[in-house]
Amino acid sequence: MPSRAVLFDLDGTLADTAPDLAGALNRLRAEQGLQPLPIERLRPFASAGARGLVHAGFGVKPGDADYDALREAFLEFYRENTCVDTRLFPGVAELLEALAQRAISWGIVTNKATRFTDRVVESLGLKPACVVCGDTTEHIKPHPAPMLHAAEQLGLPPSACTYLGDDLRDVQAGRAAGMRTVAVEWGYHHPESGGPEAWKADAVIARPGDLIALL
Numbered sequence: 001m002p003s004r005a006v007l008f009d010l011d012g013t014l015a016d017t018a019p020d021l022a023g024a025l026n027r028l029r030a031e032q033g034l035q036p037l038p039i040e041r042l043r044p045f046a047s048a049g050a051r052g053l054v055h056a057g058f059g060v061k062p063g064d065a066d067y068d069a070l071r072e073a074f075l076e077f078y079r080e081n082t083c084v085d086t087r088l089f090p091g092v093a094e095l096l097e098a099l100a101q102r103a104i105s106w107g108i109v110t111n112k113a114t115r116f117t118d119r120v121v122e123s124l125g126l127k128p129a130c131v132v133c134g135d136t137t138e139h140i141k142p143h144p145a146p147m148l149h150a151a152e153q154l155g156l157p158p159s160a161c162t163y164l165g166d167d168l169r170d171v172q173a174g175r176a177a178g179m180r181t182v183a184v185e186w187g188y189h190h191p192e193s194g195g196p197e198a199w200k201a202d203a204v205i206a207r208p209g210d211l212i213a214l215l
Contacts, residue, residue: 003104003160003161003162003180003215004104004105004156004160004161005104005105005106005107005129005151005154005156005160005161005162006099006104006105006106006107006161006162006163006164006211006215007106007107007108007109007130007147007150007161007162007163007164007174007179008106008107008108008109008163008164008165009047009108009109009110009163009164009165009166009167009170010108010110010112010117010120011046011047011049011110011112011188012046012047012165012166012167012186012187012188012189013089013164013165013166013170013184013186013187014088014089014092014108014126015086015087015088015089015092015120015124016086016087016088016089017046017086017120018039018042018043018046018188019039019084019085019086020078020081020082020083020084020085020086021042021046021049021053021078022037022039022042022043022046022053023077023081023084023085024053024074024075024077024078024080024081025037025042025053025054025056025057025074025077026057027077028057028070028073028074028077029057029058031073032058034057037056037057041056042056042057043188044188044189044190044191045188045190045191046188047166047167047187047188047189047190048190049111049112049134050071050074050075050078051071052190053074054067054070054071054074058070078116079115079116082116082119082120082123083119083120083123083124086120086123086124087124088124089186089187089208090208091207091208091209092208094208094209095208095209095211095212096126098209098212102212102215104215105129105154105156106128106129107128107129107130107131107132107150107153107154108121108126108128108130108131108132109132109141109146109147109150109163109173110131110132110133110134111133111134111140111141111146111169112133112134113133113134113135114133114134114135114136117131117133118131129153129154130150130153130154132146132147132149132150132153134146136149137149141169141170141172141173142168142169142170142172142173142176143173143176144173144174144176144177144178146173147161147163147173147174147176147177147179148177151177151179157178158177158178158179159178159179159180161179161180162179162180162181162182162211162214162215163177163179163180163181163182164182164183164184164205164211165181165182165183165184165187166183166184166186166187166188166189166196167187167188167189167190167193168190168193168194168199169193170183171183171199171200171201172199174201175200180202180203181199181201181202181203182201182202182203182204182205182211182214183196183197183199183201183203183204183205184196184204184205184208185204185205185206186206186207186208
């Protein structure tokens with residue numbers, strides 16, 4: 001069955017949100033009397049959201065004594081500056097235009113909370129056919145629930161959808177939902193997930209425009 005819709009992960013696939021996420025973390029580090037970390041060091045953790053960045057910046061994880069307070073402070077700083085330097089990745093705008101010309105719907109499935117996702121979508125002027133966030137369904141990726149919800153919102157069977165992501169969890173969620181999966185070589189690639197070639201996606205692409213040939 002040809003793909004009738006394309007669904008995108010947000011952070012690291014559709015949009016480069018790492019500069020603003022790193023900015024929030026370094027603001028928190030400054031508050032704690034620590035030096036800023038270079039964005040190149042923080043970028044691989046951006047797909048893991050607050051959990052990944054707080055761990056990268058302070059070495060703490062959920063369950064540790066300081067984690068909850070650091071996470072809340074980080075999220076507040078990020079709320080204040082969500083869309084300062086966030087941009088679409090090169091080639092994404094052209095890809096979205098190509099999808100529109102072919103009457104292929106597109107949407108977003110992200111683990112990012114709605115309050116942040118909505119601001120990014122509005123700031124970038126995006127018009128997705130559906131948006132599923134980390135607090136939309138009971139489960140988040142790699143569980144298939146968000147993917148299945150997106151397909152339902154589009155009125156399509158999951159098999160008619162293709163999902164793009166820059167993280168192993170994206171491929172796992174798409175496969176579990178019965179969608180075609182495409183791993184992207186741009187993005188953040190969490191260091192614990194291996195490279196895109198290892199994720200067993202249906203395809204790996206180097207540039208957004210490469211998707212059109214697959215469809």
